[in-house]
Amino acid sequence: xxxxxxxxxxxxxxxxxxxxxxxxxxxxxxxxxxxxxxxxxxxxxxxxxxxxxxxxxxxxxxxxxxxxxxxxxxxxxxxxxxxxxxxxxxxxxxxxxxxxxxxxxxxxxxxxxxxxxxxxxxxxxxxxxxxxxxxxxxxxxxxxxxxxxxxxxxxxxxxxxxxxxxxxxxxxxxxxxxxxxxxxxxxxxxxxxxxxxxxxxxxxxxxxxxxxxxxxxxxxxxxxxxxxxxxxxxxxxx
Numbered sequence: 001x002x003x004x005x006x007x008x009x010x011x012x013x014x015x016x017x018x019x020x021x022x023x024x025x026x027x028x029x030x031x032x033x034x035x036x037x038x039x040x041x042x043x044x045x046x047x048x049x050x051x052x053x054x055x056x057x058x059x060x061x062x063x064x065x066x067x068x069x070x071x072x073x074x075x076x077x078x079x080x081x082x083x084x085x086x087x088x089x090x091x092x093x094x095x096x097x098x099x100x101x102x103x104x105x106x107x108x109x110x111x112x113x114x115x116x117x118x119x120x121x122x123x124x125x126x127x128x129x130x131x132x133x134x135x136x137x138x139x140x141x142x143x144x145x146x147x148x149x150x151x152x153x154x155x156x157x158x159x160x161x162x163x164x165x166x167x168x169x170x171x172x173x174x175x176x177x178x179x180x181x182x183x184x185x186x187x188x189x190x191x192x193x194x195x196x197x198x199x200x201x202x203x204x205x206x207x208x209x210x211x212x213x214x215x216x217x218x219x220x221x222x223x224x225x226x227x228x229x230x231x232x233x234x235x236x237x238x
Contacts, residue, residue, distance in 0.1 A: 035117040036186030038063065038070050038129075042099070042179050044109040049172040052106060052165045059089060059098045059160035061131035061200075061216075063181050069095075070129065070181075071115050081111040093133035093158055106165075117186070129183045131157050131198050131216050142208065143215045144201040156213050157200070163209040177202045177214070194220055 040063050063070040076097060079086045083106070084099045099109055135156040159177065167173035179200040197219045204212065 034186050037114060037116040037184050039115075039182045039184075040071065040113040040180070041182075042109060042111040044175055044177050046172060046175040047106040047108050049169070050106055050165050050167055050175065052104060052162070054102065054104065056101045056106060056162060056165060057089075057098050057160070058109070058162075059091065059096050060179055061133065061157045061159070062088075062094075062096050063129065064132040065129045070183075071113055075113060075115060079111070079113075081109060083107045084109050084111070086111065091158075091160070096132070096158075096160075098160075129181065129196060129198070130155075131179070131181055131200070133157055134216075135213065137215070138213055140202065140213060140215050142202045142204055143217075144203060146199050146201055146217050147219050154215055154217050157216050159200075159202075159212050159214055161204060161209050161212060165209070167206050173206050174203045177204055196220055 042060060044058065069076075073088060076086055077088050081099070083101050083103070085101075087098050087100055088095055089098045090096075099111065101107075135158065137154055138156050140156075159179075161175075177200060181198045183196040185194050185196075199217045199219065200214050201217070202214045
């Protein structure tokens with residue numbers, strides 16, 4: 001009579017369970033894909049302290065990738081953000097994004113645009129993205145540095161603020177401009193790609209009007225929480 005080896009049965013069951021777990025985790029990892037996305041955020045604070053004409057236009061750079069728009073015209077144009085409306089305009093530097101407000105009483109501007117790719121699509125070489133126009137780097141006395149110093153290839157770009165926009169007093173005479181383009185490479189087979197960020201942070205004084213050069217600061221994040229500011233590091237254009 002053949003005796004039953006419970007030890008061998010237990011080893012066999014354990015092997016099957018481990019094999020099943022490996023296959024299950026591998027399958028989940030393989031199908032765990034997230035598409036890449038772009039997010040363009042614009043914040044201009046302090047505008048309530050300024051007086052202006054009947055119509056005010058503020059023009060900012062346009063996100064592009066290899067010379068082509070990241071967002072479609074429909075995604076950018078004729079969107080309302082409080083008292084502001086977005087519109088695409090042609091300038092001596094090419095197409096740019098304008099925000100228009102009608103009336104002498106201005107409000108702060110907050111706008112956000114998001115473009116997501118199809119499921120599983122990723123952004124290849126995210127460092128091909130930029131804020132147009134891209135101009136040779138020139139220093140700006142109004143810049144607030146995000147990443148500190150380092151061997152980073154920042155560049156200059158342009159914003160337009162009309163000279164009719166003037167402070168009501170000499171105490172609150174600056175406007176804070178915060179512009180940020182995020183390109184997230186997405187996830188494929190549970191592997192998260194890098195995130196790329198171009199940031200403009202300027203405290204614009206009343207003497208800086210019309211076409212005003214600003215600095216586009218470049219940063220990369222290998223993986224992790226976008227809200228963890230300390231994880232961002234300066235990254236050159238590749």
